[in-house]
Amino acid sequence: DRSAVTILVPGRLHERALARVDKAFKMVRLDRADKSLISDGLAGTVRGVAAMTAIDAAFIDALPNLEIIASFGVGYDAVDARHAAAKGVMVTNTPDVLTEEVADTALGLLINTVRELARAENWLRQGRWVKEGPYPLTKATLRGRHAGIFGMGRIGMAIAKRLEAFGLSIAYHNRRRVEGLSYEYHPTLAGLAAAVDTLISVAPGTASTEKAVNAEVLRALGPDGVFVNIGRGSTVDEEALIAALSGGVIRAAGLDVFADEPRVPQALIDLPNATLLPHVGSASVHTRNAMADLVVDNLVAWFSEGKPLTPVPETAGVAKSA
Numbered sequence: 452d453r454s455a456v457t458i459l460v461p462g463r464l465h466e467r468a469l470a471r472v473d474k475a476f477k478m479v480r481l482d483r484a485d486k487s488l489i490s491d492g493l494a495g496t497v498r499g500v501a502a503m504t505a506i507d508a509a510f511i512d513a514l515p516n517l518e519i520i521a522s523f524g525v526g527y528d529a530v531d532a533r534h535a536a537a538k539g540v541m542v543t544n545t546p547d548v549l550t551e552e553v554a555d556t557a558l559g560l561l562i563n564t565v566r567e568l569a570r571a572e573n574w575l576r577q578g579r580w581v582k583e584g585p586y587p588l589t590k591a592t593l594r595g596r597h598a599g600i601f602g603m604g605r606i607g608m609a610i611a612k613r614l615e616a617f618g619l620s621i622a623y624h625n626r627r628r629v630e631g632l633s634y635e636y637h638p639t640l641a642g643l644a645a646a647v648d649t650l651i652s653v654a655p656g657t658a659s660t661e662k663a664v665n666a667e668v669l670r671a672l673g674p675d676g677v678f679v680n681i682g683r684g685s686t687v688d689e690e691a692l693i694a695a696l697s698g699g700v701i702r703a704a705g706l707d708v709f710a711d712e713p714r715v716p717q718a719l720i721d722l723p724n725a726t727l728l729p730h731v732g733s734a735s736v737h738t739r740n741a742m743a744d745l746v747v748d749n750l751v752a753w754f755s756e757g758k759p760l761t762p763v764p765e766t767a768g769v770a771k772s773a
């Protein structure tokens with residue numbers, strides 16, 4: 452009987468996910484994912500967690516009968532999946548359903564970065580077109596650019612397909628070459644940056660990608676270089692990026708993600724050659740509904756069939772005990 456299974460929702464969650472969890476299970480809400488908020492009476496009853504917030508090891512340890520954490524979003528860097536795996540707790544994310552949306556946003560961000568569309572619109576809105584004439588010609592263009600993708604996974608592929616249609620050449624860096632893929636592979640990120648003038652990062656936020664886009668990589672990208680980040684802010688040395696943008700080491704950057712969201716360094720906000728978005732990669736009603744459904748479908752599949760739809764690699768081997 453699923454309606455007797457307690458699912459804990461710490462912090463905010465998408466409305467549609469809340470409504471479906473409430474209907475299918477016994478839903479309990481908590482202000483935030485803080486173990487000190489878990490009462491003794493609640494601790495032993497929780498079998499599942501649905502969340503779009505960080506879940507740390509202490510929170511997992513405070514729930515002795517926890518079986519599954521259904522996380523909202525494809526990037527699950529905020530969930531301690533390794534600890535969950537060690538404790539036999541399944542973790543799921545929401546891949547695929549957001550891939551095309553995020554790739555669309557990446558292209559929009561890239562075009563805005565080189566063609567300054569947001570600034571040009573402000574020029575019109577501020578009446579400057581009438582008073583001062585046409586918006587200045589943009590120094591950058593997409594024409595003739597060579598793109599490099601850091602993180603050629605699901606979203607990286609969808610971005611590459613779009614870039615091909617725009618007539619750009621494509622190269623990439625992953626830890627492993629993708630079998631059967633004809634784009635030029637670079638075994639190092641600095642090597643990729645040296646070979647291209649447009650670096651698009653869609654790599655996950657992990658220990659191995661931490662500050663991977665550093666001063667050396669930005670120098671290798673060069674003075675006409677454009678950097679776009681739609682992956683995770685933790686993959687960039689933000690200080691080095693600010694220095695590169697203000698010192699002409701690269702031409703421009705378009706960022707959807709930051710090291711300490713929602714706080715964005717004033718130095719970045721002050722830079723005219725930075726195009727900044729508030730982490731809206733997947734943020735349409737359509738795609739967020741699909742992500743909400745996949746969160747709940749994972750819980751339903753786990754408690755009815757004993758198998759989730761989209762386990763993260765770290766917990767793929769976790770089995771449901773009777």
Ligand code: NDP
Pocket residue numbers: 525526527546547549553601602603604605606607624625626627628653654655656657659660681682683707708730731732733734
């Ligand atoms: P995938 O797992 O399909 O792709 C990730 C790619 O990154 C893989 O090709 C992987 O290849 C590569 N990679 C991982 N670690 C490294 C490393 N240390 N060095 C080089 N390459 C590495 O994920 P998705 O494409 O579905 O999503 C990618 C990320 O995009 C998410 O993790 C999330 O953080 C971010 N994202 C951001 C959104 C936004 O709103 N801005 C929305 C959705 C996702 P290999 O294993 O061979 O190294």
